Amino acid sequence: xxDWESIFATRSSRMKAxxxxxxLKLLDRPDIISFAGGIPDPELFPNDAFREAxxxxxxxxxxxxxxxxxxxxxxRPLREWLAGQMAALGIxxxxxxxxxxxxxxxxxxxxxxxxxxxxxxxxxxxxTYLGALQAFNAYEPSYDQLNPAGNRTxxxxxxxxxxxxxxxxxAYLSADFANPTGETVGRAGRERVLELAEExxxxxxxxxxxxxxxxxxxxxxxxxxxEIARKGDINSTRTIYCGSFSKTLAPGLRVGWICAAEPVxxxxxxxxxxxxxxxxxxxxxxxxxxxERGFEEQVAKIHKAYRQRRDAMLSALEKxxxxxxxxxxxxxxxxxxxxxxxxxxxxxxxxxxxxTAKVAFVPGRAFFADGxxxxxxxxxxxxxxxxxxxxxxxxxxxxxxxxxxxxx
Amino acid sequence: xxDWESIFATRSSRMKAxxxxxxLKLLDRPDIISFAGGIPDPELFPNDAFREAxxxxxxxxxxxxxxxxxxxxxxRPLREWLAGQMAALGIxxxxxxxxxxxxxxxxxxxxxxxxxxxxxxxxxxxxTYLGALQAFNAYEPSYDQLNPAGNRTxxxxxxxxxxxxxxxxxAYLSADFANPTGETVGRAGRERVLELAEExxxxxxxxxxxxxxxxxxxxxxxxxxxEIARKGDINSTRTIYCGSFSKTLAPGLRVGWICAAEPVxxxxxxxxxxxxxxxxxxxxxxxxxxxERGFEEQVAKIHKAYRQRRDAMLSALEKxxxxxxxxxxxxxxxxxxxxxxxxxxxxxxxxxxxxTAKVAFVPGRAFFADGxxxxxxxxxxxxxxxxxxxxxxxxxxxxxxxxxxxxx
Numbered sequence: 001x002x003d004w005e006s007i008f009a010t011r012s013s014r015m016k017a018x019x020x021x022x023x024l025k026l027l028d029r030p031d032i033i034s035f036a037g038g039i040p041d042p043e044l045f046p047n048d049a050f051r052e053a054x055x056x057x058x059x060x061x062x063x064x065x066x067x068x069x070x071x072x073x074x075x076r077p078l079r080e081w082l083a084g085q086m087a088a089l090g091i092x093x094x095x096x097x098x099x100x101x102x103x104x105x106x107x108x109x110x111x112x113x114x115x116x117x118x119x120x121x122x123x124x125x126x127x128t129y130l131g132a133l134q135a136f137n138a139y140e141p142s143y144d145q146l147n148p149a150g151n152r153t154x155x156x157x158x159x160x161x162x163x164x165x166x167x168x169x170x171a172y173l174s175a176d177f178a179n180p181t182g183e184t185v186g187r188a189g190r191e192r193v194l195e196l197a198e199e200x201x202x203x204x205x206x207x208x209x210x211x212x213x214x215x216x217x218x219x220x221x222x223x224x225x226x227e228i229a230r231k232g233d234i235n236s237t238r239t240i241y242c243g244s245f246s247k248t249l250a251p252g253l254r255v256g257w258i259c260a261a262e263p264v265x266x267x268x269x270x271x272x273x274x275x276x277x278x279x280x281x282x283x284x285x286x287x288x289x290x291x292e293r294g295f296e297e298q299v300a301k302i303h304k305a306y307r308q309r310r311d312a313m314l315s316a317l318e319k320x321x322x323x324x325x326x327x328x329x330x331x332x333x334x335x336x337x338x339x340x341x342x343x344x345x346x347x348x349x350x351x352x353x354x355x356t357a358k359v360a361f362v363p364g365r366a367f368f369a370d371g372x373x374x375x376x377x378x379x380x381x382x383x384x385x386x387x388x389x390x391x392x393x394x395x396x397x398x399x400x401x402x403x404x405x406x407x408x
Numbered sequence: 409x410x411d412w413e414s415i416f417a418t419r420s421s422r423m424k425a426x427x428x429x430x431x432l433k434l435l436d437r438p439d440i441i442s443f444a445g446g447i448p449d450p451e452l453f454p455n456d457a458f459r460e461a462x463x464x465x466x467x468x469x470x471x472x473x474x475x476x477x478x479x480x481x482x483x484r485p486l487r488e489w490l491a492g493q494m495a496a497l498g499i500x501x502x503x504x505x506x507x508x509x510x511x512x513x514x515x516x517x518x519x520x521x522x523x524x525x526x527x528x529x530x531x532x533x534x535x536t537y538l539g540a541l542q543a544f545n546a547y548e549p550s551y552d553q554l555n556p557a558g559n560r561t562x563x564x565x566x567x568x569x570x571x572x573x574x575x576x577x578x579a580y581l582s583a584d585f586a587n588p589t590g591e592t593v594g595r596a597g598r599e600r601v602l603e604l605a606e607e608x609x610x611x612x613x614x615x616x617x618x619x620x621x622x623x624x625x626x627x628x629x630x631x632x633x634x635e636i637a638r639k640g641d642i643n644s645t646r647t648i649y650c651g652s653f654s655k656t657l658a659p660g661l662r663v664g665w666i667c668a669a670e671p672v673x674x675x676x677x678x679x680x681x682x683x684x685x686x687x688x689x690x691x692x693x694x695x696x697x698x699x700e701r702g703f704e705e706q707v708a709k710i711h712k713a714y715r716q717r718r719d720a721m722l723s724a725l726e727k728x729x730x731x732x733x734x735x736x737x738x739x740x741x742x743x744x745x746x747x748x749x750x751x752x753x754x755x756x757x758x759x760x761x762x763x764t765a766k767v768a769f770v771p772g773r774a775f776f777a778d779g780x781x782x783x784x785x786x787x788x789x790x791x792x793x794x795x796x797x798x799x800x801x802x803x804x805x806x807x808x809x810x811x812x813x814x815x816x
Contacts, residue, residue: 068658
């Protein structure tokens with residue numbers, strides 16, 4: 001029998017099952033209150049709008065096209081609609097700056113593939129989106145810490161990357177309501193990332209998966225918008241914007257997009273032609289129809305529901321968490337990030353919580369490229385109702401209080 | 409402005425626009441008779457069955473699941489149906505041997521990613537499927553010639569691979585009605601490929617995209633079936649079977665599958681989790697419904713139409729092609745492969761044909777990993793009617809006759 005490990009590519013050694021993900025698979029139990037998932041509430045999907053969109057495709061003249069192969073760039077009417085959306089965000093773009101991906105996760109995979117040779121360095125925040133680390137890992141990079149509030153010099157980054165055996169290729173960040181922290185990078189932080197990227201002559205990957213989910217506060221221009229304001233033209237920019245319909249319309253269709261300078265888009269199109277030809281034609285058409293007819297209305301509906309859940313969770317944390325525990329106060333998104341007193345261990349807490357409190361969450365360590373963050377955890381409020389939130393946070397607070405008292 | 413080429417990964421230098429593909433983009437003109445496309449006839453798509461399937465999803469209890477994230481392995485009822493199909497082909501498999509991909513092209517990309525480190529060798533036929541070369545190129549392999557009828561020793565392959573700087577990782581072939589030749593590898597050839605793979609201790613990638621499209625002659629067991637017959641169990645095999653719904657149901661949904669030993673499937677699942685999470689949930693559900701209800705009937709409909717077109721094209725070639733021109737007589741698929749007299753150039757012929765004969769086809773050279781095959785060309789009969797076939801082959805025959813006469 002073939003010893004598979006012996007003939008897999010070297011990159012495959014970094015494709016590992018996440019322990020957390022495996023653990024969470026076991027938690028789909030009715031007696032557990034889960035704040036672990038990072039998924040949208042299916043009750044909020046625009047089912048009727050999608051039903052109509054598919055029915056119209058099958059009743060119309062484009063049904064053959066909907067079921068046929070299509071171009072790797074993506075469905076043109078959808079790209080046109082997206083160009084309009086980008087313009088409204090301060091990002092004047094043509095259809096040639098828009099590329100459709102099978103979810104924004106595919107955008108991250110393709111960008112890793114496009115930029116990273118083994119031993120190159122990717123700059124990521126500590127913590128960062130776990131899925132980005134998983135996507136990039138296939139291309140065998142090193143990681144270094146991006147800190148939008150920090151003051152490490154470009155030369156220090158360049159030297160560390162050279163010592164790791166390559167060069168810095170990009171800075172990856174989610175500037176709005178990031179997974180896992182829920183935090184937003186302010187305008188000054190965005191400008192600092194742009195300046196660092198200029199100095200290092202690298203790309204910026206702006207993951208905008210949660211950008212539409214702002215529940216209060218002032219919108220901050222996307223990094224790509226700030227760069228266009230400096231340079232006058234998207235085709236002179238180094239920022240690559242990754243968008244998603246998964247948090248606004250529905251994830252099951254697998255439709256996202258990248259908006260960037262044409263040289264990047266052209267290369268991504270070639271990559272996609274070779275990798276999966278194109279994203280589902282019929283789904284792109286359905287997304288285009290639903291987006292054109294009621295994107296803003298759908299987003300308003302989501303805002304209302306998630307804002308209330310966020311508020312409920314923040315109130316419950318205030319009410320039930322002992323002193324010494326802190327958490328973020330997100331202006332949008334799906335997540336709240338909790339920091340326990342030093343010496344606490346989120347993974348151990350989860351193991352106990354499943355036994356006693358019956359509350360699930362994600363220990364924070366998985367989100368750190370350097371394996372730190374033991375005393376952190378991620379809570380999601382997107383799929384929970386007020387009763388679950390109050391009861392779940394109460395139980396979790398009791399558990400944490402016991403742990404803190406024991407440690408003291 | 410960022411010099412993008414300077415920060416792209418080394419692999420990106422092998423992602424190039426195909427000249428042929430660019431040329432063919434210009435050929436969507438009403439005055440041109442095209443045998444160039446390799447796509448199924450949209451008139452044959454089971455529109456009504458798909459319309460019902462989507463409508464039922466939206467009218468049923470699974471609509472939330474259809475629009476939601478789902479597991480990377482793929483939709484379980486679809487994998488169960490596929491396990492039954494595989495068993496009928498002599499491949500007893502469990503759901504854990506089945507992995508859903510976004511079209512079989514994605515299967516090829518993932519297998520390249522799983523096996524190929526730079527400078528490793530992939531064995532491919534001369535000619536082979538262009539899309540396979542494009543998918544594998546991203547992982548920077550060398551190629552060597554796989555010849556199921558040949559007698560090069562395993563030692564010779566191993567030595568050539570070592571000289572190229574790596575080792576042989578897999579043999580890739582399409583054994584039934586291959587794109588581009590339409591030819592089938594006989595049972596003895598399949599057994600020889602299996603023996604070569606055993607000796608080299610490598611994987612076999614069996615691209616079965618056209619396997620369901622047999623119009624006459626006896627079916628030959630898939631290579632994976634022959635290997636299971638030897639070894640008793642799919643989990644002891646080295647053959648990785650890649651299937652597609654694109655030629656039978658519809659390509660626009662982007663649903664294909666891989667059937668293989670569990671250690672390979674488990675790694676592919678991790679890879680997909682990192683690369684695009686999962687294939688479209690709703691499309692997998694729709695495919696499962698349409699396949700369960702009428703796969704055989706749909707395939708019979710396609711057989712009837714394509715058999716007639718193949719026969720028409722073979723008759724026309726017989727009638728109009730001058731002496732010295734030969735072609736394959738496929739028992740299935742979508743393609744006929746034409747060999748012109750030595751010294752002819754398919755690409756030059758295409759350029760002339762577009763000007764004068766107004767007939768399009770694909771010059772054969774793109775399908776050769778070593779850039780040979782100048783005097784070959786690929787004709788597709790899948791989207792042509794009898795009148796187009798007779799008229800187009802007549803014009804092409806006249807053009808070729810002139811060329812041959814001039815060369816003599």
